[in-house]
Amino acid sequence: MDQGTVNPQMKLEDQGITGLGYVYYNRNEADLQAAAIAAGEGVEGQGGTFLVTTGKHTGRSPKDKFVVRTPSVEDTIWWENNPPMDVAKFDVLYADMLEHMKGGRVDVQDLFGGADPAHRLDVRVITELSWHALFIRHLLRRPEASELATFAPDFTIINCPTFKADPEKHGCRSETVIALNFEKKVILIGGTEYAGENKKSVFTLLNYLLPEKGIMPMHCSANHAPNNPVDTAVFFGLSGTGKTTLSADPTRVLIGDDEHGWSDRGTFNFEGGCYAKTIGLDPEAEPEIYATCSMPHTVIENMVFDPETKELDFNDDSLTANMRCAYPLNYIGNASETALGGHPKNIIMLTCDAFGVLPPISRLTPAQAMYHFLSGFTSKVAGTERGVTEPEPTFSTCFGAPFMPRRPEAYGKLLQQKIATHGATCWLVNTGWTGGAYGTGSRMPIKATRALLAAALDGSLVENQFRKDANFGFEVPMTCDGVDATLLNPRDTWADKDAYDAQATKLVGMFSDNFEKYVPYIDADVKAAAIG
Numbered sequence: 415m416d417q418g419t420v421n422p423q424m425k426l427e428d429q430g431i432t433g434l435g436y437v438y439y440n441r442n443e444a445d446l447q448a449a450a451i452a453a454g455e456g457v458e459g460q461g462g463t464f465l466v467t468t469g470k471h472t473g474r475s476p477k478d479k480f481v482v483r484t485p486s487v488e489d490t491i492w493w494e495n496n497p498p499m500d501v502a503k504f505d506v507l508y509a510d511m512l513e514h515m516k517g518g519r520v521d522v523q524d525l526f527g528g529a530d531p532a533h534r535l536d537v538r539v540i541t542e543l544s545w546h547a548l549f550i551r552h553l554l555r556r557p558e559a560s561e562l563a564t565f566a567p568d569f570t571i572i573n574c575p576t577f578k579a580d581p582e583k584h585g586c587r588s589e590t591v592i593a594l595n596f597e598k599k600v601i602l603i604g605g606t607e608y609a610g611e612n613k614k615s616v617f618t619l620l621n622y623l624l625p626e627k628g629i630m631p632m633h634c635s636a637n638h639a640p641n642n643p644v645d646t647a648v649f650f651g652l653s654g655t656g657k658t659t660l661s662a663d664p665t666r667v668l669i670g671d672d673e674h675g676w677s678d679r680g681t682f683n684f685e686g687g688c689y690a691k692t693i694g695l696d697p698e699a700e701p702e703i704y705a706t707c708s709m710p711h712t713v714i715e716n717m718v719f720d721p722e723t724k725e726l727d728f729n730d731d732s733l734t735a736n737m738r739c740a741y742p743l744n745y746i747g748n749a750s751e752t753a754l755g756g757h758p759k760n761i762i763m764l765t766c767d768a769f770g771v772l773p774p775i776s777r778l779t780p781a782q783a784m785y786h787f788l789s790g791f792t793s794k795v796a797g798t799e800r801g802v803t804e805p806e807p808t809f810s811t812c813f814g815a816p817f818m819p820r821r822p823e824a825y826g827k828l829l830q831q832k833i834a835t836h837g838a839t840c841w842l843v844n845t846g847w848t849g850g851a852y853g854t855g856s857r858m859p860i861k862a863t864r865a866l867l868a869a870a871l872d873g874s875l876v877e878n879q880f881r882k883d884a885n886f887g888f889e890v891p892m893t894c895d896g897v898d899a900t901l902l903n904p905r906d907t908w909a910d911k912d913a914y915d916a917q918a919t920k921l922v923g924m925f926s927d928n929f930e931k932y933v934p935y936i937d938a939d940v941k942a943a944a945i946g
């Protein structure tokens with residue numbers, strides 16, 4: 415198993431990390447997969463994929479994520495959303511984790527967070543599991559060998575699943591811990607094998623660092639029109655709302671599926687790969703993503719498979735509903751080579767409304783867009799966070815509260831300015847329920863969502879007649895080519911109209927109660943856009 419290139423002046427010893435049994439630097443995909451299989455971490459699947467299960471943790475553990483309360487971040491962290499950890503406790507945690515890892519083997523991956531060279535972060539990821547190294551190598555951006563030779567980490571992540579934290583000693587909540595120390599520039603992850611923690615800790619980091627540079631970090635996917643990055647669309651949305659599904663569109667160029675920045679130059683992906691949900695993955699509705707599940711080195715996490723043939727069962731959620739696959743961007747045929755886009759011409763806010771109240775698409779004024787961005791109404795879908803087993807309506811500000819270290823207004827203000835400067839058109843898209851709430855209705859057909867988005871993005875939808883929604887004040891198209899007009903007005907899809915009205919009134923009330931906390935921070939026009 416080959417070593418890859420590493421900066422000879424920046425080995426782990428140079429960072430004060432010593433006593434490890436063996437350190438593998440920047441191994442490639444094939445070597446990482448072979449090492450993971452040799453170590454019994456997982457098995458090879460059809461087409462040379464890598465199949466793995468992660469035990470108890472099959473989703474993120476947001477309640478176990480901490481920010482170390484150092485003086486430099488004291489005034490800027492949104493502490494109500496990011497539980498603090500004492501500096502001294504972190505130091506003990508760090509020492510204990512390194513002690514635990516002594517004599518063991520680790521993989522080191524030196525990667526970039528951010529496709530725009532002007533804004534990228536050098537991230538070193540040290541993993542106990544070789545397949546975590548493979549995962550993060552897919553997900554972040556891989557430097558050239560010449561860049562590796564001079565690579566100097568801005569931040570270092572250490573991920574050690576066999577380390578169990580001690581709440582008393584380490585100032586955490588359970589044996590699982592994700593601790594971000596902005597002063598030491600170290601992130602420690604322990605007690606969980608779920609791979610998503612790796613990528614989302616980099617996202618959290620960038621969400622903290624970039625606003626200071628005037629860059630808006632976004633929990634969104636992005637694509638652009640063929641040969642025309644000026645026609646860029648971004649799709650905000652909490653987990654499971656359809657960022658990955660809807661951005662993989664054969665008629666457009668994929669920029670990325672989950673995390674992007676919006677700078678004065680335009681949009682850029684933070685990542686170099688995708689992390690898609692595979693539950694119920696249908697080769698007809700999502701052919702591009704389905705195809706990645708038989709491509710070499712795709713990491714397939716927590717899917718049930720036939721032990722003999724390794725055939726995957728896309729419908730068996732007995733391990734988790736949050737089964738996933740991770741693959742490099744170029745596995746999607748029409749992915750952008752640069753992962754850079756223009757200033758968004760269209761901003762889509764995806765919501766998975768389990769109440770079945772919101773229309774499948776609505777046009778928002780900039781003030782309404784700000785209102786919905788700060789509100790972040792959607793549902794948590796089963797599995798992505800521990801303990802969530804059915805769609806759970808929630809308000810997740812910025813469509814990604816678990817990853818936002820700063821106060822929501824910090825992101826809101828930046829987005830508001832950028833929308834005003836660049837004149838983006840904003841839309842709210844419900845990929846959740848239609849014809850009734852969860853339990854009686856059904857999930858919005860992907861085909862319908864795609865047709866509505868296609869019409870919004872090619873500019874044809876705005877030519878249609880719109881109605882103003884009585885409950886929410888936004889504008890809703892009355893017709894769209896290729897979509898049954900009944901679907902466009904949710905009330906028409908409910909058998910019991912009184913039940914719809916009651917549910918809508920309830921939802922308006924929920925929006926209004928939730929929004930109260932933002933009222934002191936917002937402009938008059940956003941206040942005027944408030945509903946209820």
Ligand SMILES: Nc1ncnc2c1ncn2[C@@H]1O[C@H](COP(=O)(O)OP(=O)(O)OP(=O)(O)O)[C@@H](O)[C@H]1O
Pocket residue numbers: 651652653654655656657658659660671672689690691692693694695798845846857858859860861863
């Ligand atoms: N109308 C719809 N639009 C989009 N996705 C839908 C729709 N109906 C059902 N789905 C399903 O919802 C899921 C959307 O998951 P997807 O991976 O796109 O989420 P995501 O927003 O990228 O989440 P994450 O941030 O966790 O990666 C997929 O399993 C998809 O098949």
Ligand SMILES: O=C([O-])CC(=O)C(=O)O
Pocket residue numbers: 473474610611614652653654672689798
């Ligand atoms: O982070 C994960 O586990 C998957 C993801 O993209 C999200 O939940 O938003």
Ligand SMILES: [Mn+2]
Pocket residue numbers: 633652653672
């Ligand atoms: Mn995500």
